[in-house]
Amino acid sequence: MCMRMTLVGTMMMSLSVTASADIWVEAEQFTRRGGWVVDQQFMDLMGSPYLLAHGMGRPVADAAATVTVPSDGTYQVWARTYNWTSPWSSERGPGRFQVGVNGTRLPAELGCTGSAWEWQRAGEVELRAGQAEITLHDLTGFDGRCDVVCLTRGASAPTGRPAAPAPVPAGEFDLVVCGGGIAGMCAAVAAARQGSRVALINDRPVWGGNNSSEIRVHLGGRISIGPYPELGNLQKEFGPVRGGNAQPADYYEDERKQQFLAAEPNLTLFPNFRVVGVRMDGRRIASVTARHIESGQAVEFAAPLFADCTGDGTVGALAGADFHQGREARSEFNEPGAPEVADRQTMGASVQWYSRDTGAPSDFPEFNYGMDFTDASCERVTMGEWTWETGMNVDQIRDFERIRDYGLLVVYANWSHLKNRLADNGKFRNRELAWVAYVSGKRESRRLLGDVILTENELAGYKVLEDGTAATTWTIDLHYPDPANTKHFPGREFKSIARHKPIYPYPVPYRCLYSRNTDNLFMAGRNISVTHVALGTVRVMRTTGMLGEVVGLAADICRRHRVQPRAVYQSHLDELKELMRQGAGRQGLPNNQRYNEGGTLGNPPNVN
Secondary structure (H helix, E strand, O other), X not given: OOEEEEEOOHHHHOOOOOOOOOEEEEHHHOOEOOOOEEEOOXXXXXXXOEEEEEOOOOOOOOEEEEEXXXXXXXXXXXXXXXXXXXXXXOOOOOOOEEEEEOOEEOOOOEXXXXXXXXXXXXXXXXXXXXXXXXXXXXXXXXXEEEEEEEEEOOOOOOOOOOOOOOOEEEEEOOEEEEOOEHHHHHHHHHHHHHOOOEEEEOOOOXXXXXXXXXXXXXXOOOOOOXXXXXXXXXXXXXXXXXXXXXXXXXXXXXXXHHHHHHOOOOEEEEOOEEEEEEEEEOOXXXXXXXXXXXXXXXXXXXXXEEEEOOOOOHHHHHHOOOEEOXXXXXXXXXOOOOOOOOEOOOOOEEOOEEEEEOOOOOOOOOOOOOOXXXXXXXXXXXXXXXXXXXXXXXXXXOOHHHHHHHHHXXXXXXXXXXXXXXXXXXXXXXXXEEEEOOOOEEOOOOEEOOOOOEOHHHHHHOOOOOOEEXXXXXXXXXXXXXHHHHHHOOOOOOEEEEEEEOOOOEXXXXXXXXXXXXXXXXXOOOOOOEOHHHHHHHOOHHHHHHHHHHHHHHHHHHHHHOOOHHHXXXXXXXXXXXXHHHOOOOOOOOOOOOOOOOOOOOOOOOOO
16 A cells, blocks of 8 residues: 655755764753743744743743763854744844853844844854753843754854654554644543543643643533533533633643543543654555654554544644635635635634733833834733734744734733833833733634535524534634724734624534544544634534544444444444433533533524
């Protein structure tokens, strides 16, 4: 059979291996990070995570690493970095940092010039053979970033990168779930409780995706409703009991999620691993390769079944699965809510934030990098939640770093105006930024296509199909640029509005939960088989969690009968329906998920 391997970042990984005298230090592998954080969100674009000095305007503590110097000599020190405000300003950027060697800071300020990821020279050092310490010294707290540091005996910038280590086998599994958000968690546990051996891969140290302490979006939608009211019981076991966006970290109960997953004997957890490659066997995925976001260790996961719960449809895209991005034309499915002409517009991503009262006046640096706020255009608020949304008209995969960075830019620029230039700023004088997300909360990117593509017509007309599963209960909730924000920042909006169309709880077809052309691939989460309009309802996390639960139950049917996902619909639908009647969660628990359920439901169309 034809085998193929697809890897993210092949351009970077295939460059010639550098001379043995060069010393390479991947920033994410610094053993002492100080206040710098690992940012893995853009590995698909650049092939590597990087360190980020996310101090919200206050310099963070140094990161440090110890390296072995092979021989005495003069070394040129280079860092790969990016002036992140360059898309909007020609000024020297705010992400300035210096590299230090053995306690001495080299003179060049890096990360504040240029307009792309590039090598910048830090300086020159004389070193003796043996151990040396490399440090990253942040100068501003405004998200300076470093991908890698190289010490070379040559006179020019590095032209290669050491080859990535070969993957090692992860073990034997019946199902590999990629993505540790609510959908992935539920899929993994549902399958494990049925007896499948499951691997759950997540590219962050915490579980829950948008509902984690890193992003801080509360759960939405209803559980325990529709034709299978036991679906959703899993979420009673780990779902946070308090609601609210952009709240303190403990609201999101990361540890409770960890304990919920760790308690499953058939489930093996792989936190901090990001899927970067897929190996195909014809129309089937033979394995996926994931790379640790800190150590760089690569692991290969082989299994008969895979579930793409990444949100971005990453596994499906690497596997060649059919997908769609943007809005379909109205003529394609005759959806009233679709535009006349298809386009690439999506719902955006949110960088949420909040401030705190310090009880005394606090300062904030002047921050003005191409975002000119006035007293008329500024947002006079002390926090920003879901409405702070960027990137609706930009590619949410290819341009995602720029989307996230614009989210940071507007938070800092607006806060700087409130603190430093607003005429009547008494409300803000004693406040400081307490938390700004650097992991952006994304709503929409790729949607993998199944045997059924759910549209507005089925939802609004309550055209229930025979393979209906968990019920989606949220309105058709689509986001658009806020006209008031457009008035001041046309084409550069960072605020959104929501337009809602109520629906009656609708059972999502099982055929939306597996790929139509990648035979052993399930999907759950916001990357399932729906149109842009239909995504407006199924994307909330209690709903995606129930759909993940359905995927886990179906995967175990596949294991026991040795069939592919499509065969569950063709030959084992009654068996799936019986499992959905039981659900995978503990029965009899009180419903602790009563916040942010959505509006009243009413009666189904044409039913009195």
